[in-house]
Amino acid sequence: MLAVDFEKRLGPFELRPRFAAAEELVVLFGPSGAGKSLTLRAIAGLLKPDRGRIELPSGVVFDSDARIDLPPQARDVGYVVQELALFPHLTVAENLGFALGAWPREQVRARLGELVEMLGLQGLEKRLPGAISGGQQQRVALGRALAAKPPVLLLDEPFSALDAPLRSTLRREVASLRRQLGLTAVFVTHDLQEAFALADRIAVYDEGRVLQLGDRREVFSSPASVRVAELLDTRNILPGRVLESSEAFLVIETEHFLARARADARYKPGDAVALCIRPEHVIILRRDRPHANSLDTTLDVELVDEVASGNSHRIYLKAPGTDCLLEADISAHPYDVMGIGKQREWRVALTLEYAIAVPL
Amino acid sequence: MAAAVKLQPATTRLAVGIGAAFAPLTLIFVAFVAVPLLALGWRALESGELQDNITSDLVVDAMRLSAITSTIALVLALLFGTPVAYLLARRSFPGKAALDLLVDLPIVLPPTVAGVALLVAFGRRGVLGQHLDALGLDVAFTTVAVVLAQTFVSAPFYIRAVKAGFESVSPEYEGVAATLGAGPLRIFWKITLPLAWPSVVAGAILCWARALSELGATLVFAGNFSGRTQTMPLAIIGVFDAGRSINVAIALAVILVLAAAALLLLLRVVASTAARGPV
Numbered sequence: 001m002l003a004v005d006f007e008k009r010l011g012p013f014e015l016r017p018r019f020a021a022a023e024e025l026v027v028l029f030g031p032s033g034a035g036k037s038l039t040l041r042a043i044a045g046l047l048k049p050d051r052g053r054i055e056l057p058s059g060v061v062f063d064s065d066a067r068i069d070l071p072p073q074a075r076d077v078g079y080v081v082q083e084l085a086l087f088p089h090l091t092v093a094e095n096l097g098f099a100l101g102a103w104p105r106e107q108v109r110a111r112l113g114e115l116v117e118m119l120g121l122q123g124l125e126k127r128l129p130g131a132i133s134g135g136q137q138q139r140v141a142l143g144r145a146l147a148a149k150p151p152v153l154l155l156d157e158p159f160s161a162l163d164a165p166l167r168s169t170l171r172r173e174v175a176s177l178r179r180q181l182g183l184t185a186v187f188v189t190h191d192l193q194e195a196f197a198l199a200d201r202i203a204v205y206d207e208g209r210v211l212q213l214g215d216r217r218e219v220f221s222s223p224a225s226v227r228v229a230e231l232l233d234t235r236n237i238l239p240g241r242v243l244e245s246s247e248a249f250l251v252i253e254t255e256h257f258l259a260r261a262r263a264d265a266r267y268k269p270g271d272a273v274a275l276c277i278r279p280e281h282v283i284i285l286r287r288d289r290p291h292a293n294s295l296d297t298t299l300d301v302e303l304v305d306e307v308a309s310g311n312s313h314r315i316y317l318k319a320p321g322t323d324c325l326l327e328a329d330i331s332a333h334p335y336d337v338m339g340i341g342k343q344r345e346w347r348v349a350l351t352l353e354y355a356i357a358v359p360l
Numbered sequence: 361m362a363a364a365v366k367l368q369p370a371t372t373r374l375a376v377g378i379g380a381a382f383a384p385l386t387l388i389f390v391a392f393v394a395v396p397l398l399a400l401g402w403r404a405l406e407s408g409e410l411q412d413n414i415t416s417d418l419v420v421d422a423m424r425l426s427a428i429t430s431t432i433a434l435v436l437a438l439l440f441g442t443p444v445a446y447l448l449a450r451r452s453f454p455g456k457a458a459l460d461l462l463v464d465l466p467i468v469l470p471p472t473v474a475g476v477a478l479l480v481a482f483g484r485r486g487v488l489g490q491h492l493d494a495l496g497l498d499v500a501f502t503t504v505a506v507v508l509a510q511t512f513v514s515a516p517f518y519i520r521a522v523k524a525g526f527e528s529v530s531p532e533y534e535g536v537a538a539t540l541g542a543g544p545l546r547i548f549w550k551i552t553l554p555l556a557w558p559s560v561v562a563g564a565i566l567c568w569a570r571a572l573s574e575l576g577a578t579l580v581f582a583g584n585f586s587g588r589t590q591t592m593p594l595a596i597i598g599v600f601d602a603g604r605s606i607n608v609a610i611a612l613a614v615i616l617v618l619a620a621a622a623l624l625l626l627l628r629v630v631a632s633t634a635a636r637g638p639v
Contacts, residue, residue: 046535072538079539085532089554098550099540148541 002152002184006042006052006062015039015049015208021201025178025185027216029195030205030231036188037082039205040154043186044079045072057151057184078145078153082160084137086129092140093125099148115143118177135166142174146181153178153185159194171197192233196220204228220278222356229276229358235327236282238275239360242267249295250357256324259297261355273357279314281354282328284340285347297350301326306341315340317348397617404607404614413611421587422595422612429503429591430571433510434518437567441519442560446552448519449526467516474512475580482508482581505582506589510571518567525559526552561630569623573616592616 003020015035028036041047054062061070119139159167199216212224223229240254250261301317482499575593582589599609
């Protein structure tokens with residue numbers, strides 16, 4: 001079990017993270033400057049909290065009340081930093097074996113063999129880090145951190161300098177390595193895609209605090225606050241209030257229209273909420289075709305703008321006579337088949353399952 | 361990884377024009393520096409006494425003393441200067457700015473001032489010297505004084521260079537090394553020092569060169585006694601004072617010029633290897 005609960009003041013910035021992780025991969029997600037990297041440094045022992053407690057699977061490593069503060073050397077944590085910090089004057093093998101200084105020579109050799117095989121670094125053992133590719137450098141950094149078999153792996157945006165295809169390959173490798181080795185891993189990123197691709201659970205960071213911690217799907221489908229919804233790039237966030245709350249659905253009155261949203265017993269009529277729906281859950285329909293699910297909210301809209309991004313299009317839609325702008329994502333194929341760009345008049349359906357109320 | 365693109369300076373008409381205008385001034389300066397040095401070499405060869413002078417007792421003694429004292433001064437600078445440089449580069453502590461200033465001060469101080477200061481501290485009736493004297497230890501006007509004077513004026517060159525070297529090593533390396541279980545000394549020897557190595561070597565060369573050429577502080581604090589405190593620069597002064605042949609001074613000068621040129625060349629080599637990346 002990894003449990004973090006501490007306070008650290010750095011000038012005007014106050015870091016107060018709180019989360020726990022079992023044998024799983026927890027992503028610390030949030031904007032730059034939210035305190036994610038500082039949290040990793042504190043776990044690794046490179047930043048001393050003012051107060052609080054940090055517990056690792058091996059035991060308590062920091063506890064201000066009990067005056068425990070283990071040095072980084074004694075924490076048994078694998079730490080991969082954003083710049084990797086591969087020792088440039090040491091070979092790949094020397095980097096990988098750096099943590100094995102106290103091991104008997106034979107065991108070091110065997111462990112190096114394992115690491116090289118596990119990470120596919122065969123033939124690069126004698127190279128210097130400057131003479132291998134970016135992806136290989138990532139693997140060496142990962143191998144160096146894992147060499148002494150720590151139960152905890154901390155990763156601080158390790159792939160941010162790589163191109164997209166390589167990133168997704170390495171993400172899969174990290175996730176499968178973690179499962180294979182049974183590690184508790186904490187992964188910092190400000191990239192939503194990366195967070196979603198990797199996380200078993202997500203801790204959403206903002207201004208030094210964890211706003212929400214939960215299962216990946218749960219966080220995406222039920223943001224705890226409007227701020228979390230914003231950070232998760234929900235795009236369509238419409239302030240309003242609850243008119244009706246039943247077991248089947250909520251009725252929310254926004255500034256521009258009435259909408260049905262997913263049932264949520266927490267709310268009663270009159271509560272101030274925001275209606276949130278992600279762009280990928282806004283469904284575009286022809287006006288002349290009836291929509292199958294009659295509980296979904298449908299609206300007639302006009303297409304006002306669009307931005308293509310490779311395999312999908314982001315469509316900007318306006319309800320006529322209002323300044324309410326909705327954003328919808330549609331994949332390239334249906335976009336072409338429906339001829340979305342060729343006319344302005346469309347209808348959208350806000351799927352009941354994905355239109356949710358978030359407390360204001 | 362992509363190699364860094366090297367930009368060639370553009371040879372524009374404007375640049376050519378400026379070069380032509382500056383050429384006469386450059387030539388005058390080159391002549392100003394080169395003529396005395398060449399004259400030195402020419403006179404040394406022309407006199408026909410160079411070999412005799414180089415093997416004379418005075419010159420041999422001065423060379424031996426210079427070699428020994430400047431090497432000890434360098435070792436002292438390495439021993440005490442390296443920790444000072446590390447603390448200045450890495451840590452913040454009360455009085456850091458003052459320490460930084462203090463370390464640099466001997467660089468801009470006239471060496472004779474350094475000599476007087478050392479004398480006031482370590483002389484027989486000096487602040488520390490009177491206690492040493494009570495123990496039967498004499499410092500001023502001994503070979504020890506030569507070493508102290510050289511260390512005083514030359515160590516700052518080493519400290520400055522190595523401090524910059526340590527600053528250029530990202531603390532992230534040290535942090536990561538610590539999470540990999542390395543203790544402070546292992547981190548320093550295996551990571552920080554090797555990465556700062558080109559600066560260490562460059563600083564050591566500068567320091568040694570400065571110690572070798574030390575004159576003013578030594579003259580005031582250690583005096584000019586043949587075989588005991590008379591290093592090569594002092595021996596040159598001694599030649600004039602004693603009214604001996606200028607050819608002896610020329611021989612000493614030629615040796616010093618060659619030593620200085622060799623050190624400078626070494627420094628260039630180190631700098632160019634450093635530019636290619638850490639060893």
